[in-house]
Amino acid sequence: MPKCNDPAAFEQQLNSFVPAERRSALEELQTMVSSGEIAVQPMKAEVNLHFHTFFSFNANGWSPSRIAWEALKYGLEVAGIVDFDVLDGMDEFLAATKLLGLKATVGLESRVFIKELSDKEISSPNEPGIAYFMANGCFKRPTPGSDEDRILTSMGETARARNVAMIARVNAYLDKVQLDYNADVAPLTPSGNATERHLLAAYDAKARKVFGNDSALFKFWSEKLGTDLSEAESLVPATPKFHEKLRSKLMKFGGVGYVAPENGSFPAIEDAIRMMHGMEALPTATWLDGTSAGEDDAMELLGLLASKGIVAANIIPDRNWNIKDSETKALKTRKLKEFVEACRSFEMPIAVGTEMNKLGLPFVDDFSAPELQPYVQDFMDGARCLYGHTLLAVCADFGYLSPGSISAFGDDARARRLFFTKVGRNIPSSESMDKLAKLKGAAEPGKILEILG
Numbered sequence: 001m002p003k004c005n006d007p008a009a010f011e012q013q014l015n016s017f018v019p020a021e022r023r024s025a026l027e028e029l030q031t032m033v034s035s036g037e038i039a040v041q042p043m044k045a046e047v048n049l050h051f052h053t054f055f056s057f058n059a060n061g062w063s064p065s066r067i068a069w070e071a072l073k074y075g076l077e078v079a080g081i082v083d084f085d086v087l088d089g090m091d092e093f094l095a096a097t098k099l100l101g102l103k104a105t106v107g108l109e110s111r112v113f114i115k116e117l118s119d120k121e122i123s124s125p126n127e128p129g130i131a132y133f134m135a136n137g138c139f140k141r142p143t144p145g146s147d148e149d150r151i152l153t154s155m156g157e158t159a160r161a162r163n164v165a166m167i168a169r170v171n172a173y174l175d176k177v178q179l180d181y182n183a184d185v186a187p188l189t190p191s192g193n194a195t196e197r198h199l200l201a202a203y204d205a206k207a208r209k210v211f212g213n214d215s216a217l218f219k220f221w222s223e224k225l226g227t228d229l230s231e232a233e234s235l236v237p238a239t240p241k242f243h244e245k246l247r248s249k250l251m252k253f254g255g256v257g258y259v260a261p262e263n264g265s266f267p268a269i270e271d272a273i274r275m276m277h278g279m280e281a282l283p284t285a286t287w288l289d290g291t292s293a294g295e296d297d298a299m300e301l302l303g304l305l306a307s308k309g310i311v312a313a314n315i316i317p318d319r320n321w322n323i324k325d326s327e328t329k330a331l332k333t334r335k336l337k338e339f340v341e342a343c344r345s346f347e348m349p350i351a352v353g354t355e356m357n358k359l360g361l362p363f364v365d366d367f368s369a370p371e372l373q374p375y376v377q378d379f380m381d382g383a384r385c386l387y388g389h390t391l392l393a394v395c396a397d398f399g400y401l402s403p404g405s406i407s408a409f410g411d412d413a414r415a416r417r418l419f420f421t422k423v424g425r426n427i428p429s430s431e432s433m434d435k436l437a438k439l440k441g442a443a444e445p446g447k448i449l450e451i452l453g
Contacts, residue, residue, distance in 0.1 A: 007038055014066035015054065017190045019092065022065040026096055029069060041075030045376075047383035048364045049080030049105050049136070050316065050353020053093070054189055056083040056109075057197040059359045063190075064093035072100045074363065078383035078424070080105035080353065082134065085155040088191045090138055094394070103387040103427060106138040107314075107351070109286070110155050112269040113261075114294075116304060122294030123286060126253035130261055131294070133272055134314050135281040136351055137389040137400060148278030151271050156193060158265070163194055170203070170250050170257040174224060177207045196251050197357060200243045203250070225249050240359040273309045280399045282389065284312040284351065289320055290335025298335070298342035306346050311400065311413070312386070313343045314351045317379075318362065321371035333371050340375050347413035349421070350375075350382035384424030385417055392423060395436040398443040408445050419445050426452045 010032075013025035032038040051067045052058050062070070064081055071079035079102060081093050090106045097104035111130055114122065118129035142148035164181050171178045179185060184202045186192040211217040222232035225245060235242050251257050267275075276283045285305045288295060295301055302313070320336040323329040343350050354361050367376050385400075393399030400420055409416040428436065428451075435451045436443075 005037070007032060011066065011069065014069055015061050015063050022063050022092070023095075026065045026069060026099060030099055033072075040073050043077050044075040045380055046074075046076055046364050046367055047078040047080075047380060048076060048353040049078060049082070049107065049351040049383055049386065050314065050355050051079065051081050052355055052357040053081050053083055053089045055086055055088040055191055055193055057189070057195045057357045059197075059356055059361065062356075064089035065096045068093060068096035068100055068102060068104070070363070071097075072102055076102075076364065077380070078103040078105065078387050080107060080136075080351065080383070080386070082107035082109050082353070082355075084109050084193070084195055085159045086191065086193045087138055087141055087152070088193065090141075094139065094390075101427060103383075103391075103424070105136060105351070105383070105386045105390050107284070108135040108138055108152075108281070109133070110159075110272065111266045112272045113266045114269050114304075117294045120294040121292040123288040123292065125292075127261055128294075130266060131269070132286040132288070133269065134284040134286050134351075135272075135276040135279065136284045136312050136314070137386050137393065138279060138281045139390055139393050139399070140279055142275060142278045146278060148275040151267055151275040155267065160192075160194070162265075163196070163199060165259065166196075166251060166257040167199065169259075170199075173250070173256040174203070174207075177203060177210055177220070179203060179206060195357075196247060197243070199251065200246050203246065204239075204243065243358070269305075269308060277309070277401065280393060280402055282312045282349075282386065282400055283308075283310045284314050285310050285348075286314040287339050289332050290339055291331065295335075295339075298339040299345065302342045302346050302348070306348075311348060312351065312382070313339075313348045314353075315339065316355060317352050317365045317372055317375075318354055321369060322366075336371075337374070340378055344378070347417050349385035349417055350378050351386060352379045352382070381421045385421040386424070388420035388422070388424030391426075391428070392420070392436070392443070392448065395428075395433055396439045396443040396448065397441060398439070398448065404443050419449075423448065423452060428452060 010025040010029050014022050016022055033040055053064045054061055067081055081089050083089055087108055093106055094104060110133055111124055112133040113129050114131055121128050122131040124130040142152055167179050167181055179202050185194045185198055188198045211220050218229060218232045218236060221236055222229045249255055273283045320332045352365060354365060389400040398404045432451050
């Protein structure tokens with residue numbers, strides 16, 4: 001165990017694959033904050049609701065507890081985690097943020113098939129009909145044995161099967177560099193829920209083990225990536241760029257390991273939405289950048305998704321304005337404006353964040369950027385709304401799409417969004433939390449706001 005006066009050691013322990021070690025370290029750090037040994041930043045008007053954890057892939061190897069701790073140190077108003085195909089980090093993150101007194105949300109990300117857009121590329125490049133998709137405001141799992149539970153389980157199983165099949169194809173191409181999924185990949189994440197980025201890290205590590213870190217390694221990758229030797233020598237040490245090159249050559253569309261999705265490769269969007277309703281989470285559209293045929297008309301896209309039960313949206317702002325090429329930047333910032341305005345029209349709260357699933361991504365979006373200034377209020381209120389839902393769902397059985405909320409607001413999406421946004425401006429006292437808990441089964445908006453003051 002680290003010494004009590006060694007915050008850095010406790011921070012490192014937060015990334016342990018042993019849950020008890022993570023919890024112990026977080027409690028020690030919280031004690032040091034309470035005693036004044038560690039100073040944290042005051043709350044800022046900044047949010048990140050899209051941190052991937054080490055249960056899918058975090059470039060820094062951060063656990064849900066580590067993300068909660070970093071959010072406290074920085075002063076995020078709302079922090080949220082999102083993992084691919086699993087909710088393995090949900091309970092830990094909600095418990096960690098409760099201990100630290102943070103506003104928190106939990107999301108789940110996957111990919112779905114949209115039959116109405118089967119002939120159009122949407123948000124998954126070069127894969128017509130396939131879109132990234134999220135549940136936001138997760139706070140419980142589907143009932144064991146239910147149809148919703150089966151859908152969630154199948155998401156993880158399908159992802160694993162895709163990875164195993166991809167490894168077989170890439171192994172055949174790389175010849176001397178061979179991965180075994182169970183031995184080389186699954187141990188890189190606590191629950192074995194590997195992503196393509198785990199595969200990249202594993203292939204990088206295995207090649208170094210086979211060839212060392214000298215000319216033989218550069219020659220190998222030069223041949224396999226189809227680059228000249230000098231380019232390989234500069235690329236391989238630059239890990240983020242190198243991994244993106246590997247991903248393009250080995251795993252993405254046109255790569256040796258890529259296989260186009262077949263019918264049933266991803267759940268139908270209707271099934272995913274049914275699963276999310278079973279968890280009382282918010283079905284959330286994820287938007288790439290508006291440049292594909294499926295995303296070109298934001299109002300049309302959100303109209304279709306709203307008709308299926310989508311009630312929120314997700315944006316990764318940095319990829320829509322922080323662009324060197326002026327023409328591309330002008331196009332994507334215009335599309336960003338169109339999408340935010342469409343979300344306003346449909347009264348959809350917007351979740352934003354930076355992912356942090358590859359090296360070099362910022363901890364939080366630059367809300368001071370002129371290109372984002374018109375939307376900062378949308379981003380802040382979206383985070384508050386999703387936190388307000390999470391708070392009330394856990395404390396009072398009064399989530400965004402709960403029977404009580406539907407009874408109170410009916411089809412008035414604006415009133416619902418504004419109410420949960422107002423709730424989300426608060427961090428309730430323990431006394432208020434107790435009062436909210438007593439409302440379970442009988443909560444109503446006026447009484448809730450009265451308790452929160």
